[in-house]
Structure formats: structure tokens, C-alpha cells
Amino acid sequence: MNFKINIPKDVKLVLDTLINNGYEAYIVGGCVRDSVLGKSPKDWDITTKAKPDEVIELFKKVILTGIKHGTVTVMIGKEGYEVTTYRNDGEYEDNRHPKQVEFVSNLKEDLARRDFSINAMAYNEQDGLVDYFNGVEDLKSKIIKTVGEPKKRFCEDALRMLRAIRFSAQLDFDISNDTLLSIRTLKDNIKNISKERIREEFNKMLVSNTKSIEVLKETGLLEYIIPYINKTYDFEQNNPYHIYNLYEHTLLSTKLIENKLYLKLTMLLHDLGKLKTKTSDENNISHFYGHAKESVLMAEKALKDLKYDNDTINKVTTLIKYHDSTLKTKLSVKRMLNKIGEDLLRDLIKVQRADVLAQNPIYEKDRILNLVNVENKLNDIIEQSECVNxxxxxxxxxxxxxxxxxxxxxxxxxxxxxxxxxxxxxxxxxxxxxxxxxxxxxxx
Structure with missing residues (x-):
């Protein structure tokens, strides 16, 4: 493929230094993928035949970031660039880390250990694009495929299952059938991955594309991330205000909310308490009295389990606590303003709007108009500098x-x-x- 990447001058300096001293060197991975897609890469990673000690010899300032895995960070000014020696990962001991790595002299061997074909491309100005595993073709076809056998890749590192879904969400690509099937088969291995790693991948999915939640559900991974959510899948709400089951309502409201992480998390968790509070009246209509309070407890537990920071937990649980509250009069707006402050009240209006839009459309118009009026009342209170605290x-x-x-x-x-x-x-x-x-x- 006749393809040229505009490499930043500092990255080019690192490559040229290695190549001019007799070592093969390429940019590799995400920066190549993004360049092929016409996007601006955030990070520039370099792979080389040079051993770490040889890299250290060539540059003034080098940080030993991951030397046991062959990675050092070369500092050019204030910027750092990861340089990794061609390597072969040995046996993986915990579905995450290789016991040891072996340095190799061949670029193809190094690329063969990587996760997905779209991340297994390399480039330098001398050789152009190196694509042994059809990464360009898969980018054109908009598909996520592993390098080699999916089961082997996911057994090596179970986090790759989440990464596959995350790339699918970020790029709006499909996942190949055999890759998807392998994720379903090996989903239990996610237990071996740290909560922090899971959280970071999940965050990227949530703010990229809500379809990732569907893929997590389909593969059986979602219930490992959000406990109890599997119980919402067929949970009927039996209420005139609802035309969707609990999972469908949750998914739609999550899709409809503004693309901020804590708002996405709020909608994903806002109704979990319905699982524990369902009652039915004489007309077989279901009610969920006190579900917001129960949802707060369940959301807090789920978020703490995933090691979310206190600020995120506080925002999400506050919005869930009041998501079902009635706001109509100016007085009710002022009282809520006193409780949660202006920023969260504006977020609460967004939460209530997404909630309404994911319910029965028959009741939608009046309820949305009410929220417009609530927002106007809030604006008046702020403009008039009325005392609320x-x-x-x-x-x-x-x-x-x-x-x-x-x-x-x-x-x-x-x-x-x-x-x-x-x-x-x-x-x-x-x-x-x-x-x-x-x-x-x-x-x-």
C-alpha cells in the first residue's frame, strides 16, 4: 500500500537515531491505525530491533518505565515516547501478564503477539506500511479481528475481550463472529482482571457508543461489571408510563443522556432498585415505591466495587436519589436548588428528560414541557439572585x-x-x- 504518514519531528528524531545507528525501528500500533483512518494520533509508540540497553546508550534522557518487558521511555524535551524492543511474550500466568518476555530479531514475530489486526501494523519512511495481518483490509471492512486464534489471544490477556468491545464502540466497527464467540466462551476469565482496568475500558465504551452495552450483554460480560443488571433483561414494568422492559428502558435512557461519564453511569444505574421494590395493585399494575433509595444503595456498591472516585460516586448517587422527584413549582425548584446546587440541578433536569423520553411517548409532551418550565424557573431564580442557601x-x-x-x-x-x-x-x-x-x- 502506497501510504505516507506525517510523523512528528520528535518521533522522527527517535526513529532516525535508531535507524542511523543500524537498528530497525517503526512506529507501531494505535498511531498507525489512527493515521490510516485519517485521525490524529494521541500517542506515538515505537518498536525496534535494538535492545533496551542499546536504546539507553543512544539517547540523553531515558526513563526505565517497563524494562523487564523491553520498554523504555525516551524523553525529547518534555515529551516521552515509549520504545519497545521486538519481543515474543512467553506463557501467560494469570490471563493478563506474561511470565517472561523473549526478545526477538524479527518485526513479524513482534506484531504477531499483538491483540487485533488493526493494532498490528507498523510504519517507517523507508519501508512504508508493514501489514502482515490484513489490518488495512479490516479497517476498510470495519471489523475487529484478533491476530491469530481469538481464544489464544483472550486466554493470554482477558482484558483484550473488553478492548475488542471498546474498539468496536469507539470506531463503530463490528466484531468478527469467531472473536465474539470466543469472548462468550471465555467471559469468566474477566474475574482475573483488576477492577481498575475493567473500569477504564468500561468508561471509554460508555462515552463512545451505547451499543457497547448491548455487546457486553450479548457476551455475558455486563453482569461482571454491573451486578444485578442481568435481572433487568426480562423484567417487565407493567405500568402505563412504560412500554419497555427495565433493561430496554435503561439502555434507551443511557443512550439519550448527554455524553458525560457520570450522566451515562446515572442512567445505567438509576432504576436498579426496581428489582427489589416491585409491587402490584388489584389491577395488576406494578409500582416501585422507594426504588430511588434502593437504586442509590445498589449504584454506590457497584461504583465502589469498580473503584470509582468519590466525586463521581457522589454525583451519580445524588442524581439517582432525586431522579424521580416532582419538580413543578418555583418553590420546589428552589428547595431542590438548596439541596443539590445549580450544576447538579441542571444535570437532574437532563436525567429526568432522558428518563421521560425512554418511557411511554403518550405522556411525553406534557412532561417534557414541564421540564422546560422547570429550567426557565431555575434560570429566573439564578438571574434574580434569589436566596436559596x-x-x-x-x-x-x-x-x-x-x-x-x-x-x-x-x-x-x-x-x-x-x-x-x-x-x-x-x-x-x-x-x-x-x-x-x-x-x-x-x-x-
Whole structure:
């Protein structure tokens, strides 16, 4: 294939230094794949016949990032470039790491150990594109295939099963049948992969393409990532507001929400509590009283298990907690604003919109119009700088102490009492008026 990649000058410097000193060297993997697709690569990895100690000799600053696997990082200015010696991975001991690696002198052997054909291409300006495993053809066909036998590749490293689905999501490619079948067969091996690694692949899938959730379901991997979700697959909701089963509703609402990770996670987990709260009335209509509270507990457990950071967990669980709350009046908007703040309230409106759009369309118009009105009310409250929290109250703890209140819990209780009054009646947010109300409270 007559194909030219514009290699950045620092990367070219590393390649040229290796080649001019008698060592084969190529850019390899994702940067080649992205270049063939016409995308700008984020990372530039280099593979070479030179051994790590020979690479170290040639460059001023080298960091020993993964020397036991033949990888060092060459620093050019402030940028680092991974340079890995051609290698053959030995036997894998834990479905993830080779016990040992063996350096080889042949580029084809090095490329043969890689995961997918689209990631097993190499390039330099002298030889052009090196594509022993039909990576270009698979890019044209929009298909994910392993290099060699899929079962062997996935037994070596079980994370590759998730990577296959992630690449499929990011590139909007299909996965070849034998690759998909092997994932189904070996899905249990995912237990050997760290939660952090699973989480990182899952995050990339969620923000790329919701179809990845379907592929995870189809292969049986989804229930390893989100416990209980397999129980939603055939869970009928039997309620006039719903035309989809619980899984279908979850998937659609996840697809419809804005493409931010914590919002995607919110929709994926927002209704899990329905599995534990389903009741039926005399007309065989199902109800799910208290499901938001139960969903919070289940979501928190799932997110902690995957080692999500506290900020993400807090955002997701707060949005789930209030996803079913009724917002209509200006007062209800102000009370919610007091509880969760402006940013999360704007997110909550997005969550409720996605939830409604994934339900029965008969009720959609009025409920979406209501959310538009809620957003307008929120904008008015913000523009008018109406008081919804203690910091905007025209009176503080010291003012209360000055008129005779005791320090401690009582101050907080009175301030919250006054804030409640101001939220209901904004005109009361005046220092003299509030002091008068507080004095009356003190004397009563």
C-alpha cells in the first residue's frame, strides 16, 4: 500500500537515531491505525530491533518505565515516547501478564503477539506500511479481528475481550463472529482482571457508543461489571408510563443522556432498585415505591466495587436519589436548588428528560414541557439572585449571638428556619426583618 504518514519531528528524531545507528525501528500500533483512518494520533509508540540497553546508550534522557518487558521511555524535551524492543511474550500466568518476555530479531514475530489486526501494523519512511495481518483490509471492512486464534489471544490477556468491545464502540466497527464467540466462551476469565482496568475500558465504551452495552450483554460480560443488571433483561414494568422492559428502558435512557461519564453511569444505574421494590395493585399494575433509595444503595456498591472516585460516586448517587422527584413549582425548584446546587440541578433536569423520553411517548409532551418550565424557573431564580442557601441569607450566626442566642446547635437550627422562610417568601431576606423574626422566636 502506497501510504505516507506525517510523523512528528520528535518521533522522527527517535526513529532516525535508531535507524542511523543500524537498528530497525517503526512506529507501531494505535498511531498507525489512527493515521490510516485519517485521525490524529494521541500517542506515538515505537518498536525496534535494538535492545533496551542499546536504546539507553543512544539517547540523553531515558526513563526505565517497563524494562523487564523491553520498554523504555525516551524523553525529547518534555515529551516521552515509549520504545519497545521486538519481543515474543512467553506463557501467560494469570490471563493478563506474561511470565517472561523473549526478545526477538524479527518485526513479524513482534506484531504477531499483538491483540487485533488493526493494532498490528507498523510504519517507517523507508519501508512504508508493514501489514502482515490484513489490518488495512479490516479497517476498510470495519471489523475487529484478533491476530491469530481469538481464544489464544483472550486466554493470554482477558482484558483484550473488553478492548475488542471498546474498539468496536469507539470506531463503530463490528466484531468478527469467531472473536465474539470466543469472548462468550471465555467471559469468566474477566474475574482475573483488576477492577481498575475493567473500569477504564468500561468508561471509554460508555462515552463512545451505547451499543457497547448491548455487546457486553450479548457476551455475558455486563453482569461482571454491573451486578444485578442481568435481572433487568426480562423484567417487565407493567405500568402505563412504560412500554419497555427495565433493561430496554435503561439502555434507551443511557443512550439519550448527554455524553458525560457520570450522566451515562446515572442512567445505567438509576432504576436498579426496581428489582427489589416491585409491587402490584388489584389491577395488576406494578409500582416501585422507594426504588430511588434502593437504586442509590445498589449504584454506590457497584461504583465502589469498580473503584470509582468519590466525586463521581457522589454525583451519580445524588442524581439517582432525586431522579424521580416532582419538580413543578418555583418553590420546589428552589428547595431542590438548596439541596443539590445549580450544576447538579441542571444535570437532574437532563436525567429526568432522558428518563421521560425512554418511557411511554403518550405522556411525553406534557412532561417534557414541564421540564422546560422547570429550567426557565431555575434560570429566573439564578438571574434574580434569589436566596436559596445560608451564604446568601442576610443574617448570620454572629447576628443571632448578638441578640441573645446561645452558640452551638441552636444557631444552625434558627438559621435554617429563617432560610426556609426566605425560600418561600424572598422579600423576607432583609436583615431587620430577619432579626425581628429571630427575636420573636427567642422570646417564644
Amino acid at each position: 445560608l451564604k446568601d441569607l442576610e443574617i448570620n450566626g454572629q447576628d443571632l449571638i448578638n441578640i441573645g442566642f446561645n452558640k452551638g446547635k441552636e444557631i444552625g437550627q434558627i438559621l435554617n428556619y429563617l432560610l426556609d422562610l426566605v425560600i418561600e417568601t424572598p422579600n423576607l431576606n432583609n436583615k431587620e426583618i430577619l432579626l425581628k423574626i429571630a427575636k420573636n422566636k427567642l422570646m417564644s
